[in-house]
Amino acid sequence: MNTPLVEVRGLTKHFTRGGGLFQKGTVVKAVDGVSFSIDEGETFGLVGESGSGKSTTGRCMLRLVEPTAGEVRYAGEDVLAFSSSRMRAARRHMQMIFQDPYSSLNPRMKARDIVDEPLIIHKLGSKQDREARVAELFRLVGLDPAHLDRYPHEFSGGQRQRIGLARALALEPKFIIADEPVSALDVSIQAQVINLLMDLQQRLQLTYLFIAHDLRLVRHICRRVAVMYLGRIVEMGDTEAIFASPAHPYTRALLSAIPVTDPDAPRQRVDLDPDSVSHDAALVEVAPGHLAAVR
Amino acid sequence: MAADVLLSVQGLTTVFDVGATPLVAVNDVSFDIRKGETLGLVGESGSGKSVTAYSLLRLVQPPGRVAAGRVLFQGRDLLALSEKAMCGVRGAGIGLVFQEPMAALNPVMRVGRQIGESLVVHGLASTRQARDRAVELLRAVKIVDPEKRVDDYPHQLSGGMRQRVMLAVALACKPPLVIADEPTTALDVTVQAQILDLLREMKRTFDLSLLLITHDLGVIAEVADRVAVMYAGRIVEEGPVRTIFRAPAHPYTQGLLASIPHGRTGERLVAIDGVVPNLAHLPPGCAFAPRCPSRLAECERAVPPDVRIDEDHRARCVLHAAAGAGAGR
Numbered sequence: 001m002n003t004p005l006v007e008v009r010g011l012t013k014h015f016t017r018g019g020g021l022f023q024k025g026t027v028v029k030a031v032d033g034v035s036f037s038i039d040e041g042e043t044f045g046l047v048g049e050s051g052s053g054k055s056t057t058g059r060c061m062l063r064l065v066e067p068t069a070g071e072v073r074y075a076g077e078d079v080l081a082f083s084s085s086r087m088r089a090a091r092r093h094m095q096m097i098f099q100d101p102y103s104s105l106n107p108r109m110k111a112r113d114i115v116d117e118p119l120i121i122h123k124l125g126s127k128q129d130r131e132a133r134v135a136e137l138f139r140l141v142g143l144d145p146a147h148l149d150r151y152p153h154e155f156s157g158g159q160r161q162r163i164g165l166a167r168a169l170a171l172e173p174k175f176i177i178a179d180e181p182v183s184a185l186d187v188s189i190q191a192q193v194i195n196l197l198m199d200l201q202q203r204l205q206l207t208y209l210f211i212a213h214d215l216r217l218v219r220h221i222c223r224r225v226a227v228m229y230l231g232r233i234v235e236m237g238d239t240e241a242i243f244a245s246p247a248h249p250y251t252r253a254l255l256s257a258i259p260v261t262d263p264d265a266p267r268q269r270v271d272l273d274p275d276s277v278s279h280d281a282a283l284v285e286v287a288p289g290h291l292a293a294v295r
Numbered sequence: 296m297a298a299d300v301l302l303s304v305q306g307l308t309t310v311f312d313v314g315a316t317p318l319v320a321v322n323d324v325s326f327d328i329r330k331g332e333t334l335g336l337v338g339e340s341g342s343g344k345s346v347t348a349y350s351l352l353r354l355v356q357p358p359g360r361v362a363a364g365r366v367l368f369q370g371r372d373l374l375a376l377s378e379k380a381m382c383g384v385r386g387a388g389i390g391l392v393f394q395e396p397m398a399a400l401n402p403v404m405r406v407g408r409q410i411g412e413s414l415v416v417h418g419l420a421s422t423r424q425a426r427d428r429a430v431e432l433l434r435a436v437k438i439v440d441p442e443k444r445v446d447d448y449p450h451q452l453s454g455g456m457r458q459r460v461m462l463a464v465a466l467a468c469k470p471p472l473v474i475a476d477e478p479t480t481a482l483d484v485t486v487q488a489q490i491l492d493l494l495r496e497m498k499r500t501f502d503l504s505l506l507l508i509t510h511d512l513g514v515i516a517e518v519a520d521r522v523a524v525m526y527a528g529r530i531v532e533e534g535p536v537r538t539i540f541r542a543p544a545h546p547y548t549q550g551l552l553a554s555i556p557h558g559r560t561g562e563r564l565v566a567i568d569g570v571v572p573n574l575a576h577l578p579p580g581c582a583f584a585p586r587c588p589s590r591l592a593e594c595e596r597a598v599p600p601d602v603r604i605d606e607d608h609r610a611r612c613v614l615h616a617a618a619g620a621g622a623g624r
């Protein structure tokens with residue numbers, strides 16, 4: 001049994017929407033008691049429909065938003081108890097890459113400076129050291145160091161995603177949260193970036209939390225996966241086990257909705273009957289290592 | 296033009312007058328859609344799918360303009376019609392569904408009125424009848440409680456419901472052809488599946504022809520009868536959906552199909568190397584040449600011919616030029 005690198009217990013984030021002086025706002029339970037753990041070197045998938053709380057879970061884990069309740073442990077340490085300076089140091093080990101390679105890079109900075117910035121913030125190395133390191137990072141993600149002085153708009157979407165990745169890797173993190181890293185990319189470019197993520201994982205012993213919409217992709221790269229629905233995990237386990245025998249009605253609907261790239265394959269759509277989901281059902285083990293929130 | 300052809304696009308070319316030389320967004324595009332048939336138009340972003348759709352409906356705005364081609368619809372060339380006649384074709388002849396229903400719907404008009412509006416405009420119904428028709432159409436696109444929903448504003452509906460409303464708007468005048476530009480791209484997979492089911496059903500009940508634009512080959516496999524693959528403004532391959540998925544002829548189509556993840560955990564994906572070309576800097580010959588694993592020296596000399604591989608299957612690639620029966624249409 002491996003020791004988990006990351007452990008999340010009862011993570012909860014409630015947002016209050018609307019409301020004012022005389023009115024109470026409505027509470028959105030974006031994340032509602034989520035627990036999972038990720039082993040070192042593993043790729044753990046998080047899937048679910050839009051608004052189910054995937055990104056909020058990731059952001060809470062890095063404290064980019066403060067969770068309402070719960071526990072996040074990284075290498076055994078309680079991340080939520082860290083002081084802000086301790087947290088800043090911890091971010092060296094935990095990085096996030098985002099869906100949109102267009103808006104997540106500062107358009108007025110050269111690629112070189114985008115990748116260099118975290119090194120400056122963390123005061124790592126002399127100017128020459130950093131220059132060499134930035135060029136090395138550029139090569140690591142498959143970019144040509146001759147293009148270091150270009151601006152983000154001079155790169156294609158896939159190349160911009162590589163710049164974001166080079167920046168995330170600058171501090172030699174062990175754990176990366178990839179929030180839909182290829183959703184905004186062209187189909188022919190997605191595979192390049194996914195292959196790169198897998199290569200880097202091997203070379204640098206990285207651990208990934210991989211947030212995604214595309215279940216075909218998740219099946220390809222995640223050994224284990226959790227399915228979120230309305231802020232909660234409704235099913236979790238080995239990816240192959242879940243694809244083979246989904247137990248929760250939402251998972252069944254989700255898997256049956258994957259477009260089949262075979263015009264002759266039979267289509268058996270399972271529609272989700274919202275009444276079939278019991279919202280207070282706890283996760284129970286339906287098979288060894290395979291949990292589902294079913295009665 | 297064969298008797299059952301509803302729409303025949305011939306040599307359509309649309310350019311944008313930006314910079315020194317015009318940008319050719321749609322380059323000598325030809326295809327037919329038969330009655331009751333769904334043609335899937337697939338390609339990456341910027342390949343010219345939307346501009347093709349807008350060109351057919353004459354909705355291209357300056358600096359864009361249709362530079363050449365014919366668009367024969369029900370025997371008339373749409374590019375030669377008066378603007379007034381063209382207004383009649385939009386809605387009554389060809390319905391349009393966009394990717395972003397929120398941008399296409401009027402936010403301050405109740406959905407029932409938006410659905411009924413074109414009926415009234417085209418003189419097909421009175422205001423009173425239009426409302427009843429709107430309720431019927433909402434029921435047809437499977438909106439629960441259509442009598443109530445008819446008075447909702449777009450923001451009161453979910454993304455999937457808005458796309459259903461868009462479809463109801465497009466179907467209001469019972470057009471024989473609907474163009475759907477990435478109708479499910481902004482939706483969750485589960486909602487996408489429902490909308491695709493609905494499209495298939497509407498096709499049957501309304502006896503529709505459909506031009507379905509998407510970047511997702513999965514969507515194509517689900518709904519299309521035939522497929523046209525676009526790359527850098529040109530159709531590089533066209534054929535029946537089964538042929539395209541079983542025996543793709545063009546290296547780009549082959550690469551696209553191979554890059555879909557279908558293996559098991561941990562396998563590397565098959566990627567197409569290189570980047571999607573910039574239309575302003577296209578290579579002289581085949582636009583796919585810089586990325587093509589089968590490239591020959593002659594590929595970079597001239598644009599490859601449109602080769603007919605068999606009766607219903609063509610590809611723009613020199614690999615087939617020797618075998619094929621000469622240039623396509």
Ligand SMILES: Nc1ncnc2c1ncn2[C@@H]1O[C@H](COP(=O)(O)OP(=O)(O)OP(=O)(O)O)[C@@H](O)[C@H]1O
Pocket residue numbers: 015016017028029030031048049050051052053054055056057
């Ligand atoms: N800053 C915020 N203020 C208020 N509500 C928020 C905020 N951030 C997120 N939410 C709400 O929390 C819920 C979960 O959002 P989240 O972004 O985590 O979803 P997601 O699963 O990542 O969705 P997507 O697949 O669309 O990216 C949604 O209802 C969202 O509207």
Ligand SMILES: Nc1ncnc2c1ncn2[C@@H]1O[C@H](COP(=O)(O)OP(=O)(O)O)[C@@H](O)[C@H]1O
Pocket residue numbers: 311313318320338339340341342343344345346347358359574
């Ligand atoms: N208003 C415009 N001005 C200049 N170029 C445009 C305009 N609209 C589209 N184009 C160009 O036309 C090409 C095709 O665009 P489009 O049809 O929207 O692609 P897609 O296949 O993603 O739908 C793109 O390269 C784009 O840059």
Ligand code: SF4
Pocket residue numbers: 545546547581582583584585587588589590591594599611612613614
């Ligand atoms: S024409 Fe040549 S470069 Fe173009 S797709 Fe065919 S083989 Fe490849």
Ligand SMILES: [Mg+2]
Pocket residue numbers: 054055056179
């Ligand atoms: Mg998100």
Ligand SMILES: [Mg+2]
Pocket residue numbers: 344345346476477
């Ligand atoms: Mg488009």
